[in-house]
Amino acid sequence: MNYYFKSAIAGSFLLGTLAVNAQDLSRKIPADALAVATIKGGNLTQLMSVTELNQSFFGKKLMEELAKDQQADFRGIADFGFNLSSDFYYYNQSNDSVSYNCFLLPVKDAAKIDLLFSKRGKKFTLKDQVRSYFNIDSTEMVHWNGEMLFSVIPTEKTAYFNRPEVRERFGLSKIDEVSLYPATADSTVVMDAATATAAVEEQEEIVTPEPVKKKHSIPAKNRSKKSKLKGKKTAAKNYKKKPIRKKVVAEQEETEEMGAAIDMVAVDSAYTENDGVEDNSFFYDIKLKKGVLAKWTAKMSDDFFAGKSQGSILSNADFTKSVDHNAEVTIWISGVEKLSNAYLPLDYFKGVNFMGGYGTANAKLFLEDQLIKMSSAMTFNDDMGSVLRKVHQRKLNKKFLKYVNEDQMIGYMAYAMDTKAYLQEYPKLISKIYGSVYADEIGMATDLFSLLLDEEAIGKVIKGDGIFIFNGLSQKEVSYKSYDYNEDNFETTEVMKTKKETLPDFLMMISTEDTRLIDKLIAYGVKKELVKNNNSYYEISIPKSPMALYFTIKDGVIFLSTNGQEMQQIVNNTFIAKLNAKHKKALLGNNYAAYFSPKKLAGKIPAEELGKLAKVEKTNKTLNAMGDIYIRSFPMKGNTFSAEVSMDLPAGHKNALKYLFSISEDLQK
């Protein structure tokens, strides 16, 4: 131990002094990982030193929590033993039968991690410099050495374990037998368990190509009686306490021996047999499945440390391309369709492919000196890509910009889509999703759709681009009836009271080419007295509403506004537009663009809406502490669609990480 301790210290010291990237663990991530999340510790510690982190409210709280439930004295986050300036990973690896959630963390000082476990009373074993910890039923494992900590949480695929041939192979009860019949005779159970062991090995060959080591399948008779008895005892105890879930399948020290789990299952079921109560096949199944999972997971993590994984994710060009050294956090998904297939119960959808055409995706978080930015990108297959390119070929109407004044607005939302292309492509998309199953029906339905709709005509009425400009909130007085009670005998009298309603002020613009239909609608509205003609623009009357809505059509643009004066200006060509280059670029260059300035909204929310004064102050303080927010999508690049959300940092903050800490600290107060 002492030798180990020293070498660990020396090793971590050495590692710590080496360049940050020397400990990049991404090479250890298998090539078939479905999703990978990366946290760049180096970038984060550059933005905020470990000392600063310890002194932050978050650091202090964490230390307090740790001090509460254990005796260990951690002086800081560095005491956990991780290399905080290196990269932290999460990845998911799945096959048809099991899904592994894996955490891969860079270790700076293994001895400190040893302490982290031992002080919490969690026992671990040491073998070939690798420490291993197993939870009570071995379904969660943590392994670590001087370089990395690897933790796996496996989840079974229910659909796989429901397949009749699989159930038979593992000796699981037949589905319709569960809860119908009590467990079978003792001898059969033991035999079943033996078959299960064999089946597990067979399965493992599917999971990983390497042949299973002989030592993994120690015959039951070679194992010590003591462990058997122990298992039996614990199982018995647990069975009485909590029949479901928390089953002790194996003791910690025994899990190193592969196959022990299976043995315990046999012992356990033998016990319940003798007990002769209720139906046990359900619990038996759970235990058996857990045993199988534990075995697979142990094999998987052994292979991981032995470097036996089938190639590294670094060989995947799409993954390496997605790696952005400036991003603090990156999430990469090898294929949305693949991932959804791995998780959705496809049996139920009977071949309907909802996520068909969705390819790789990634999302990144950037914490910079001036802004926080989150970007995401999704690559589609050629079919979907071509649909999206067609739908997104429209640009925002330039005329809109003549009616935007940045001094007045608090935010906007703009979109540009091609209605005609959308209506034409929509049936094609539907047939892609359902086509394989309901080809005939979908074919007819989509033909009917096209027959009924004149895509071109609709595309002329509503071209597909529009903008919503939010100008603020205003209050209008409304009257209502209430009751007063006289003091003499509480006789009620009806009284009129007034209150203020808060209404949004906005201007909406939509492009149109063919106004005949809208003209008819207006004429109909005027006739029915729903619309009032104010000569150059119209007023829509909403019954009993204090809100007025005005609209007009001019130069191929439908205008809808809450402000009559503004409408007059639009009609008279006296509207004064003002828009900076950044907004112009965002609006005209992208299919979707949105902007919101919380600062401009601060102080404009009527106190009545928020209630207490403290709440008003808190809301305004939060709004004031936020910078301008921008959302935009970028033009399609090949088959890749990407979008970005960003927020400018308000003045007085060194960088985005420190800002996030300060704002979340404020919110805690």
Add this chain to the structure above:
Amino acid sequence: MVIGNMFRGNARYFLLILVLCVFSSCFQIIEEINMAADGSGTVNLTLNLSASKTKVASLMLLDSVNGYKVPSKQQIQKEMEEAVAYLRKSHGISNVKKTMDFENYIATVSFAFKNVSNINHVNQNVLKKLKIRAINNSSYSFSPETGIFQRKYLPAKEALVEYNKLKPEVKNVFKEASYTSIYRFERPVAVNTNPLSKISKTKKAVMLNAGIMGLINGKTNISNQITLAK
């Protein structure tokens, strides 16, 4: 036509979002009981949505909101008729009247009773007819001999369960809603056990004003025992 529908559909949807975000909502339930010395009396129930008439008016333009069906004016009238018809048939109840004010969204139901206990079953059913899940486990009694008027009330756990099932936007409707009860007598009140209620100047009436939320979560107790002066 299809285009027209599409256009109208969009406009409606837009209106819905606007309405739900914008207008405030609250309502008022007033329950008045006038007791005669012989144990008979009259009841007046009022549901006042006037303070949220903007919202109600806008909502009534829609078929359904957040998955809740919005009843039409005709439907509401029909249900009110049914409630009144039920009352007329009820034992000990007479002189049933109703008013519906669709301008201000105020509905009232009034009737006379032979004995205050006649209300016990009726009240609940009227509220049910009006689609208001309210005050359960409630009963009234009056003894002309002792001059004791009793309002028994036990908060119903189901109310909170039902309330918790509602969507947050709908929950807000109840936050500012209020419940008022007024009991009037021919003789002055000597003892009034509910600290939340107050006695009028003439001492002949007792009023209690409470938020609906307190009734839903069981924090407000509206039980009362009123002893009249001999």
